[in-house]
Amino acid sequence: MSDADVPTEIEPVDGIEGVDDPDTGHARTTTVRRKMSPFEIFLVVFGVLLVATAIFGSFLPLPDPTQQSLRERLQPPVGFGGGWDHPLGTDALGRDMLSLLVAGTRLTVLIAALSVLVGATVGCGLGLIAGFRRGWVDAVITRLTEAQMALPFLLLAIAIITNRGRSITTLVIVLSIVGWTQYVRIVRADTMAIRERPFIQGLRIGGASDTRIVLRHILPNVAGTIVALATLEVGTMILAESALSFLGLGVVSPDISWGGLLADGRDNLRDAWWVVTLPGLAIVVVVLYVNLAGDALRSRYDLRKRDH
Amino acid sequence: MTTPLLEIEGLRVEARSEFETIRAVDDVDLRLDRGRVAGLIGESGSGKTTLVRSVIGLHQRNVSITGGRITLDGTVIYDHADGTDRQASVRGSRIGTVFQQPRGSLNPLKRVGAQLTEVLRTHCGDLDKQAIGQRARDTLARMDLDAERVMRSYPHQLSGGMCQRAAVAIAVATEPELLIADEATSALDVTSQASLVELLRELVSERSMSMLFVTHDVLLAAELCDELVVLRSGVAVERGATADLLADPQHDYTKNLIAAVPRWDVAPEEEPAT
Numbered sequence: 001m002s003d004a005d006v007p008t009e010i011e012p013v014d015g016i017e018g019v020d021d022p023d024t025g026h027a028r029t030t031t032v033r034r035k036m037s038p039f040e041i042f043l044v045v046f047g048v049l050l051v052a053t054a055i056f057g058s059f060l061p062l063p064d065p066t067q068q069s070l071r072e073r074l075q076p077p078v079g080f081g082g083g084w085d086h087p088l089g090t091d092a093l094g095r096d097m098l099s100l101l102v103a104g105t106r107l108t109v110l111i112a113a114l115s116v117l118v119g120a121t122v123g124c125g126l127g128l129i130a131g132f133r134r135g136w137v138d139a140v141i142t143r144l145t146e147a148q149m150a151l152p153f154l155l156l157a158i159a160i161i162t163n164r165g166r167s168i169t170t171l172v173i174v175l176s177i178v179g180w181t182q183y184v185r186i187v188r189a190d191t192m193a194i195r196e197r198p199f200i201q202g203l204r205i206g207g208a209s210d211t212r213i214v215l216r217h218i219l220p221n222v223a224g225t226i227v228a229l230a231t232l233e234v235g236t237m238i239l240a241e242s243a244l245s246f247l248g249l250g251v252v253s254p255d256i257s258w259g260g261l262l263a264d265g266r267d268n269l270r271d272a273w274w275v276v277t278l279p280g281l282a283i284v285v286v287v288l289y290v291n292l293a294g295d296a297l298r299s300r301y302d303l304r305k306r307d308h
Numbered sequence: 309m310t311t312p313l314l315e316i317e318g319l320r321v322e323a324r325s326e327f328e329t330i331r332a333v334d335d336v337d338l339r340l341d342r343g344r345v346a347g348l349i350g351e352s353g354s355g356k357t358t359l360v361r362s363v364i365g366l367h368q369r370n371v372s373i374t375g376g377r378i379t380l381d382g383t384v385i386y387d388h389a390d391g392t393d394r395q396a397s398v399r400g401s402r403i404g405t406v407f408q409q410p411r412g413s414l415n416p417l418k419r420v421g422a423q424l425t426e427v428l429r430t431h432c433g434d435l436d437k438q439a440i441g442q443r444a445r446d447t448l449a450r451m452d453l454d455a456e457r458v459m460r461s462y463p464h465q466l467s468g469g470m471c472q473r474a475a476v477a478i479a480v481a482t483e484p485e486l487l488i489a490d491e492a493t494s495a496l497d498v499t500s501q502a503s504l505v506e507l508l509r510e511l512v513s514e515r516s517m518s519m520l521f522v523t524h525d526v527l528l529a530a531e532l533c534d535e536l537v538v539l540r541s542g543v544a545v546e547r548g549a550t551a552d553l554l555a556d557p558q559h560d561y562t563k564n565l566i567a568a569v570p571r572w573d574v575a576p577e578e579e580p581a582t
Contacts, residue, residue, distance in 0.1 A: 134369065197412050198407040198408070198412040198413045199412060199413050199414050199423075201366060201405075201407065202405065202407065202475070202478065202479075203415075204366055204399075205364055205366065205403075205404075206400040206426070206427040206430055206431070206478070207396075207400040207401070207430045207431060208426070208430060217415050217418075220415075220417045220418075221415070221416070221417055
């Protein structure tokens with residue numbers, strides 16, 4: 001500190017109200033809820049459309065996605081030699097690609113969302129307990145996590161799916177088992193850091209119960225990280241579901257998912273690119289969207305300025 | 309002789325690490341009367357914080373009390389010999405605490421008002437919602453803060469000095485008999501520091517509260533405290549009334565501490581040997 005900052009007398013300090021005076025504008029008054037930017041509006045609209053497609057897709061005036069017509073098989077999309085009867089072309093069984101994509105949205109989004117939800121709930125719960133309790137509880141949970149991570153995903157998926165049979169429930173269980181370990185590790189680390197912060201000490205001094213400290217004070221402080229991780233995981237889950245379906249371990253016909261479509265199309269990759277490319281594109285766009293939306297959510301609702 | 313508000317007798321605290329066990333507080337006695345301010349001074353690592361944490365019973369995991377007795381207003385709250393441990397029942401309600409980091413002392417995601425009323429709800433169960441809100445606003449107003457605005461603010465919307473005042477408000481809202489200020493002013497600039505010290509002094513005399521003021525700043529201690537205890541490596545090397553102790557320090561360590569205070573009115577001399 002330079003000499004100029006040192007007051008020669010202590011007394012006038014009371015007069016220097018400006019230091020803490022809210023009306024002088026010295027204190028920062030960032031508004032917490034600002035207006036949405038055009039990009040954020042776009043993200044919201046896209047999200048609504050995606051969910052609406054997943055829920056109400058079957059009411060759209062489109063051909064039945066299960067209706068096969070071998071005479072119309074492998075027709076290219078409009079602009080590549082195809083007609084308006086099937087704007088995005090048809091697959092090897094003559095099913096309308098647009099209808100298939102719309103119908104696939106439901107299962108893809110549902111499976112990804114459910115497995116992220118289950119994985120996040122289990123993982124965050126264990127992470128909070130491990131990080132807050134420390135000691136042997138932490139050791140047990142951490143070892144469990146490590147044991148889980150040491151198991152190869154595909155081997156585990158094959159074991160569970162062959163054992164339980166292919167179903168959507170099994171798929172969600174398998175995907176959640178893949179996901180939960182990430183949450184444990186990250187939430188545990190965050191919890192351990194936050195529990196040492198003075199305000200948690202203050203709450204203990206104030207007599208708050210452990211449950212209250214964890215749920216009301218630590219959880220909101222790690223929520224930003226959880227949302228960030230969960231959005232990344234939605235992408236991972238969609239890709240993992242696609243991978244499993246591609247290997248024939250995922251969604252069973254006549255249920256339709258994008259990964260399943262991708263898998264079905266691989267035989268015709270040489271002469272009908274659209275059968276693989278369109279579901280692939282859909283996956284890329286949604287994964288990208290979820291990541292961007294997660295970013296936007298975090299920057300909008302993370303109040304921490306990280307200046308302490 | 310009246311009963312002291314806080315009496316610490318023969319307190320010993322040990323900190324274990326992987327390789328060794330350090331005696332962080334070694335046989336320290338302390339006596340604090342009602343309405344008085346005791347300063348605990350010493351350099352970093354001298355055991356000041358460990359000592360006050362022992363009073364409220366909140367330690368790091370590797371730290372434990374290995375001997376001594378703590379009495380609050382005649383009631384034994386901790387006695388190592390017979391295993392008495394009533395610290396949890398007095399912290400918050402009878403002992404308030406303010407920490408060093410102004411912003412770190414508040415949850416960054418909750419409005420200051422919510423944090424203040426949460427403490428009041430825990431300890432003043434007999435008050436209804438309106439009374440709690442009123443008490444919260446009154447306490448903030450007493451801290452020379454714009455109560456309505458601060459209640460609605462998140463910590464990052466306030467300056468460091470305002471945050472620390474809000475933290476003091478949370479510590480004293482339950483009207484504790486003892487306030488522990490652990491380096492409470494150290495992270496503030498000099499002007500905020502001076503006004504906070506003034507505020508603490510007023511609170512002590514208004515509420516006939518006692519205060520344990522932990523600091524490494526001899527000047528601040530001199531200004532605020534009635535008596536001082538000098539800690540070095542966990543041992544109380546010197547104690548006495550502030551004026552006497554500063555005017556005539558006996559122990560070499562105390563002399564060095566006082567000599568180390570920077571002075572702007574004299575030319576810098578050679579660094580005193582430590």
